[in-house]
Amino acid sequence: MSFFYLTPVKGDLPVHLLETIILKRLEFLKIIYRKQDIVYNEYVVEGSLYDSVGHYMLCIIVILLNNLDFTNFFTKAEEFLFKYRLNTLVAYDLRCFVKKLLRIIRKHPHSLLCLDPLNILCQHLILKHVAQHVCSDACCTNCSLHTIKVHFKHCLAFIARRQVPLEHSVAHIPCSKWKLYLTVLFKDNLKNRLSRTNLGNIKHDPRIVDLMSLVCKEIPSINNRWSINIVKNNEVDDICKSFPPCMLNLHRSLRNKHRLSHNQRFSYSLFLKDIGMPVEEAITFWRTEYQQAPSGNHNCCHNWQNDEKKFVYGIRHLYGLEGGKKNYSSGNCSHFQSFTEGSCPFKSFDNESMMQILNIKNIDPMLSQIKDFQEQKQYTSACMMYLQKRLHCILNDICDSSFNFSPVKYYFASRNIHL
Numbered sequence: 001m002s003f004f005y006l007t008p009v010k011g012d013l014p015v016h017l018l019e020t021i022i023l024k025r026l027e028f029l030k031i032i033y034r035k036q037d038i039v040y041n042e043y044v045v046e047g048s049l050y051d052s053v054g055h056y057m058l059c060i061i062v063i064l065l066n067n068l069d070f071t072n073f074f075t076k077a078e079e080f081l082f083k084y085r086l087n088t089l090v091a092y093d094l095r096c097f098v099k100k101l102l103r104i105i106r107k108h109p110h111s112l113l114c115l116d117p118l119n120i121l122c123q124h125l126i127l128k129h130v131a132q133h134v135c136s137d138a139c140c141t142n143c144s145l146h147t148i149k150v151h152f153k154h155c156l157a158f159i160a161r162r163q164v165p166l167e168h169s170v171a172h173i174p175c176s177k178w179k180l181y182l183t184v185l186f187k188d189n190l191k192n193r194l195s196r197t198n199l200g201n202i203k204h205d206p207r208i209v210d211l212m213s214l215v216c217k218e219i220p221s222i223n224n225r226w227s228i229n230i231v232k233n234n235e236v237d238d239i240c241k242s243f244p245p246c247m248l249n250l251h252r253s254l255r256n257k258h259r260l261s262h263n264q265r266f267s268y269s270l271f272l273k274d275i276g277m278p279v280e281e282a283i284t285f286w287r288t289e290y291q292q293a294p295s296g297n298h299n300c301c302h303n304w305q306n307d308e309k310k311f312v313y314g315i316r317h318l319y320g321l322e323g324g325k326k327n328y329s330s331g332n333c334s335h336f337q338s339f340t341e342g343s344c345p346f347k348s349f350d351n352e353s354m355m356q357i358l359n360i361k362n363i364d365p366m367l368s369q370i371k372d373f374q375e376q377k378q379y380t381s382a383c384m385m386y387l388q389k390r391l392h393c394i395l396n397d398i399c400d401s402s403f404n405f406s407p408v409k410y411y412f413a414s415r416n417i418h419l
Helices: 015-033 049-065 068-087 091-107 115-125 128-134 156-160 175-194 206-222 233-242 245-257 262-274 279-290 304-318 333-337 351-358 365-375 379-391 407-418
Strands: 147-151 170-174
Touching: 015 049, 015 068, 015 206, 049 068, 049 175, 049 206, 068 175, 068 206, 091 115, 091 128, 115 128, 115 147, 115 175, 128 175, 156 170, 156 175, 170 175, 233 245, 233 279, 233 407, 245 262, 245 351, 245 407, 262 279, 262 304, 262 407, 279 304, 333 379, 365 379, 379 407
Parallel strands: none
Antiparallel strands: 147 170
């Protein structure tokens, strides 16, 4: 099997395994999309059965969900994954890859637009000396030692940018652009696959419905518009205006005291991770604070100089890079409200402290509404109301109830208003 995904695999799989394959692939695509450190994932081994099943099942789900942001995320992440795999191939592996492609092309039942140019390119790359040249440093940015000729309609992206010469409707693509051209063909083929809308009655299959439900739960944490920006350690002070009150309180406390308790540090680390902070930036962020002398009342006796290895291990562990390699995620509002220390301001703060973090006055009519929610112990609803009133936004597109609201959702809803 090839990771170009020209033909789906056939066979039977138990539903529980199918669920695992899809969720593990989503987890891996999220890492690829955010350009984080690659972690081994047995369900995304290139060319494997699980790899092919995961790709095609997600294609089906993307079509059925018809969610523009999720579609954009999926196509971009798959493109990044293809490009990453292609760039890691040595000459021998590249030839094996194109040999498989050529066998599939010869037996392929459909006349896809990408098959002709793909066949032309593979016929060249299968040659040993050509593959060795393309994978060597000699094949630099402007190298044109080898060239393929394709009809201009097969490389419109290159033509539009004037990246290749055109002669009598024939484009001449130099070897320095062949890997990029493979990626373009892969992307075009994927978009063509996702454009199919006639999937019969499959969307009514209860197994597919359950799989779609699982993916929908993952969309908030991988949604394109939410994860498109990488959060740098030196940007946190600027973007904290979009933080929910609970995380804004932790951020201010950290900046003032240069320390947080264990649970607070754990919660804040996961929040920063889920809004887009890579592991390297996270290490720098916490090093900057914990290298400083603590001030004020705090319950943490650690410092970076003495506990650097412990801190780095703990941060990498949250990103799934150490220990059991479980990729932790930030919890919802109910989870944070279960903490006794410095959790949800709507639940655990006194009136004065709450008004200070919310930046509201005694005369603000919003305060009476918040108190009504507090009396009913509906703290999450109070936070959602505060966000909507403060930013004049509607949360229906990201959250259907208070049960699945979270600090991460608050941040991205707020950030979209500020952008």
